[in-house]
Amino acid sequence: MNRSTARPSGRARTARAAWAGLAALCLTALVxxxxxxxxxxxxxxxxxxxxxxxxxxxxxxxxxxxxxxxxxxxxxxxxxxxxxxxxxxxxxxxxxxxxxxxxxxxxxxxxxxxxxxxxxxxxxxxxxxxxxxxxxxxxxxxxxxxxxxxxxxxxxxxxxxxxxxxxxxxxxxxxxxxxxxxxxxxxxxxxxxxxxxxxxxxxxxxxxxxxxxxxxLERIGVAAQIDAATTLYNAERYRDALGRYEDMQNDAGGQQLRIESGIYLTNMRLGRVAEAEQAFGRIVALGIQYNELGVKFLFNPGSLEFWSDPKISGSYGMWLRQIARESVRSNTCMNVVGHTSNSGDATLNDALSLRRAGVIRQLLVAQAPVLGARTAAIGKGFRENLVGSGTDNGFDVLDRRVEFKIVGCEQIPAEGAPDAKPAAATPAKPTTRS
Known part of the structure; x- marks a missing residue:
């Protein structure tokens, strides 16, 4: 029998079919x-x-x-x-x-x-x-x-x-x-x-x-230590977490927001308020070095009043004190930028975020009058949301932050920016909870 005209064996036909099937599968996977x-x-x-x-x-x-x-x-x-x-x-x-x-x-x-x-x-x-x-x-x-x-x-x-x-x-x-x-x-x-x-x-x-x-990558070793300390914090082992965070402070690459925030949080959990305030001062100093710091100042929905729960807003006075102190010490000029959640009317949110930024600026100037000429209030509404869900809950809390953005002093208007007064009325027909 001529081999060139012989029919393929059963095994050969099976192999060809298998390869054809595999090719089809591969093509499907590629698509x-x-x-x-x-x-x-x-x-x-x-x-x-x-x-x-x-x-x-x-x-x-x-x-x-x-x-x-x-x-x-x-x-x-x-x-x-x-x-x-x-x-x-x-x-x-x-x-x-x-x-x-x-x-x-x-x-x-x-x-x-x-x-x-x-x-x-x-x-x-x-x-x-x-x-x-x-x-x-x-x-x-x-x-x-x-x-x-x-x-x-x-x-x-x-x-x-x-x-x-x-x-x-x-x-x-x-x-x-x-x-x-x-x-x-x-x-x-x-x-x-x-x-x-x-x-x-x-x-x-x-x-x-x-x-x-x-x-x-130069800080990957510190990142591993931060992860260990943060795992302890998440497990509510605050004293152990504090020890880990403090051990990193003097390491190369140890000057990080994650470390100082961990020291602040654990000290607050342990009732060591003075130590926590010192840590927050270092947080502000790092933010100034980085030219930007976003702080979770929360307001009651649609208003210019801080969140009613003292467990949340009770530390705001300390934060403002340290922000004012570090800003004066570093001779810093900055924009105080207000933000809102992505809910309600855009125009109302723009106005509300500006007023809230004005409230924070006014409180800073009360702490350090020299900041009156070094700060300006700006409202961004929900145009720079980090989350953007518009759920007005713990998920999008970062969207209701107030940021401090370091700028050249020549960018601050001579008259600063108009202060928003805490007594200002909420819009008559509030369509936003931001």
Missing amino acids: ACTSSEPLGFETAAARGADDLAAQTGALPAFLARFEATLTPVDPKAPRRRVVLDPMLETTSGQQTATTALLGKLVGERLGRKTGRFELVPFRGDTLPDAQLLLTGTMTRAPGGAPAAGVRIDLALTDLKTRQVIAQTTVHARDEALDPSPLRYYKDSPIVIKDKVSEGYARTSRTAVGQPADTYY
Whole structure:
């Protein structure tokens, strides 16, 4: 029989069919990979983890996903040690219940499904032996509408070369995701956004082959210690947390908002008000160095009066005293910028945010009259929301902040800015609760 005209054997036909099926599956996966449609949250987390794993291996991403599914994990195969610096919500700089879930899902997927990675605790004693750093951020679409979904950025950085070796972006639907900040971030008097958190976010978006953010990586050892202290705070072990935070103060890279905020919070929890006030003064000094500080001054809905609950507003006098003191000491000029939640009429919110900024400015000038010529009140309404949900609850508290933005003194009008008087009436027909 002529071999060239022989019919394929049953085994050959089976092999060809298998490859054809695999090719079809791979094509389907490739199309899914390039789709811009948001995925379910857990599916998006798995997709992101698979993409990272694929970029560190030899196979294309769409083939690696099937290999991870079909090939048993070899427990004897060498694995690369990965540390996870807890993931953040980009606009607020916070860790939330959802960012914690994202880190858990991605970490478990990398470790258990691929078999090529070992996720080790993010601690100072594990960093020297770790090979890779996993970072990730979540960013909500402008306006915070659930239908708009969230963007997830993930990156793996080689800790030796300090280059990003894998990066991916996936989009997820906002399927009743829990936006609640973890205890430390919920309790913090300020918005924890600084060069470290911004460097973390930049690293998570950095293209493969490019260096991770230098400022952030130079402080990665301190970040591991901060995570340990913050975990203790979240567990209500305040005395232990305070010790950890204080131990970092004199370390290289230890002058950070997260550390001083931790010292403030733990001292307040332990009833050490004088020590807490000193810590808040250092927070203000760091904010001035960074040219911006967002403070959680809360007002009753639609009014110019501070929040009625003294557990929340009882420390405002201390905060104002330290802001005034540090501003005078540093010879600083600044804009006092008011914000509101994304609810109600935009024009009313603009006016309300300006009046609230004026209230804060007036109180600062009462503490230090020299600040009258160095400060101006500005209202932004809800145009610069960090959350944007318009829920007027603990979720979007950062949208009702008052910011102190350091500017050149030549930018302050000669007459300062008109003060908003606390007695001013709330609009006759309030359509906002901001």
